[in-house]
Amino acid sequence: MRVVFMGTPDFAVPSLDVLADGHELPLVVTRPDAVRGRGRTLAPSPVKAAALRRGIPVVEARRVTPDLVQAVRDARPDLVAVAAFGAILPDELLALPPRGCVNVHASLLPRWRGAAPIQRALMAGDERVGVSIMRLVHDLDAGAYCRQAPLPVGDLGAAELTRRLGELGARELAGALDDLAAGTIDWVEQDEALVTFAPKVEKAEMLLLPAYPARRNLSLVRASLDAAPARCRIAGQGVRVLAARPCAAADAPLAAGDVVVSKGRLLVGCADGALELLRVKPDGRCEMDAAAWARGLRNDLSWDAC
Structure with a gap:
């Protein structure tokens, strides 16, 4: 043909x-x-x-x-x-x-x-x-x-x-x-x-928020692409989150907005639990292991939208 x-x-x-x-x-x-x-x-x-x-x-x-x-x-x-x-x-x-x-x-x-x-x-x-x-x-x-x-x-x-x-x-x-x-x-x-519709995803839709359930934040991370990346601010620094996974409530009893770096893991508190961030790209830097990056943070360990 x-x-x-x-x-x-x-x-x-x-x-x-x-x-x-x-x-x-x-x-x-x-x-x-x-x-x-x-x-x-x-x-x-x-x-x-x-x-x-x-x-x-x-x-x-x-x-x-x-x-x-x-x-x-x-x-x-x-x-x-x-x-x-x-x-x-x-x-x-x-x-x-x-x-x-x-x-x-x-x-x-x-x-x-x-x-x-x-x-x-x-x-x-x-x-x-x-x-x-x-x-x-x-x-x-x-x-x-x-x-x-x-x-x-x-x-x-x-x-x-x-x-x-x-x-x-x-x-x-x-x-x-x-x-x-x-x-x-x-x-x-x-x-x-x-019928449902799938309009272009805007960057503002991809902001991660402590007020969201962990599952919603995780879905945004998985939906992230270069044109509309999943982003947040951790300890005052803008960062793109490239990979994450959910945490059991007993494993990470964090309040929404809290951040913990412990035993080689970077955990962020959401509305109903926590996420473990695995890979991040801080603004102006290369992609890296999230916990390795977080070990260098010195400011108040909290997170919010970028």
Whole structure:
């Protein structure tokens, strides 16, 4: 099948790879080069880098313009496949390919339509996440789906879930295209009564607070990503919390806002118990073991929002 692929981050690279291995890709569309990493240098998107390694032509676009629509038309795709491209596709583009446009969406639709399904699932305490291969339509993530696959959350954070869901989504996309080619594809309309939305996560939503239950603070740590990190202030110092785990009440009888450094552990008191912080990144410093960092603190050992 002749497929135009549209995607940008690491999540989308496995889908690009499976399409390139089994189909003809005349064009890849991705977001423009951006400043990334600690060096703050201009770098290509992961999808662009992967496409160029394979010698696939790439077009960069921040939004879908008439010129981009024409580029897709000139590529003569049977189908357009999308995975976290980062822009809404207009109806004109959706109508171009004879086999339509499909999207690899990182949730079990109709739960978590929108830009941040993995983070929202973690913030809500969902016990499983998943992927859906859906038909793109005018309304946001509202199209019928043909394949879904679940993934248990366990103790995984957003970064690792994103990696695993990217691989799972690629597998399901390959299967969907096989079904489409064989004429055995089965589209299931979403139940509108079960819809929830996953808007972009703002930094202010990721502030850890002593007034929150320990489980809520832990969910924020697990949902943390570079664009919206879980943060707090400990002994007056701003810090990003990268990993944490819950403590039993008898193990850590701390009042909300208290901090204890004991026996190689950094414990912070929440509204209903405590968390043990495992990995932190203090402002202006590198990631490190939380207890090792805390041993150097000399100010009042309390914590609050940044």
